[in-house]
Amino acid sequence: MTPTRLAPAAAAEIARTCACFSVRKATRAITQLYDDVLRPSGLRATQFTLLVMLAGMGPISVGELADAAVIDRTTLTRNLALLEERGLIEIEPGEDARVRLVALRPEGHQAITAALPLWERAQAALAERVGESRVARLRESLDAVTGTHSPAATAPPSAPSTPGKRRRRSPSR
Numbered sequence: 001m002t003p004t005r006l007a008p009a010a011a012a013e014i015a016r017t018c019a020c021f022s023v024r025k026a027t028r029a030i031t032q033l034y035d036d037v038l039r040p041s042g043l044r045a046t047q048f049t050l051l052v053m054l055a056g057m058g059p060i061s062v063g064e065l066a067d068a069a070v071i072d073r074t075t076l077t078r079n080l081a082l083l084e085e086r087g088l089i090e091i092e093p094g095e096d097a098r099v100r101l102v103a104l105r106p107e108g109h110q111a112i113t114a115a116l117p118l119w120e121r122a123q124a125a126l127a128e129r130v131g132e133s134r135v136a137r138l139r140e141s142l143d144a145v146t147g148t149h150s151p152a153a154t155a156p157p158s159a160p161s162t163p164g165k166r167r168r169r170s171p172s173r
Contacts, residue, residue, distance in 0.1 A: 030126065037122035041115035042086075046079055048119060051088060051104060051112050059103040061094060070146050083108070 006014075015021060034045035043051070053069060054060065060068070066076045080102060083089045088108035094101045127135050 033125060034119070034122045037125065038115055038118050041111065041118050043111060043115050045122075047083055048112070048115055050076075050079060050083065051108050054089060054102060054104040055109065055112055059101045062091070062100045062102060065102055068148070070148060086111075 031045050034048075038045060038048055041048070050065070050069065053065065057065070057068065062073060062076065062080070066073045069076065071079075080089065080091060084091055086107075088105060088111050089102055090105055091100050091102050093099070130138075
């Protein structure tokens with residue numbers, strides 16, 4: 001007969017070994033750290049990341065941005081609406097009316113520039129908390145999990161971008 005309740009020891013073992021639970025806890029902790037440090041800029045960590053991706057990738061369709069950020073379109077659309085309301089991005093129809101293109105406005109570039117020292121402080125705080133080598137290994141491991149590593153998406157925001165260059169979608173998606 002199958003037990004109707006999970007034994008406390010089994011529950012503790014699942015919580016201790018579940019990769020999903022561990023990653024979600026770490027995600028919440030890291031996001032909170034970055035949100036706290038970025039607060040003076042008026043940007044949340046997710047918003048800063050999207051702006052940086054747009055700076056590196058140039059005008060891009062919502063679908064391509066969702067794929068590159070590994071985020072569902074509904075969540076992405078909600079985040080983009082907030083950035084558009086603040087005048088940091090613009091969303092316009094593409095050549096195909098079904099496609100919407102997202103582009104960074106000059107105000108978006110200014111927001112990145114203003115937030116960059118705060119982001120650097122958040123990066124340093126995380127590295128101080130867990131160590132530079134662990135942060136590097138964490139990024140490598142997470143890139144392996146998501147199957148992503150785009151120089152355009154991960155280049156420092158101050159790096160010049162090449163107009164018109166876009167990250168190609170992998171054939172597996």
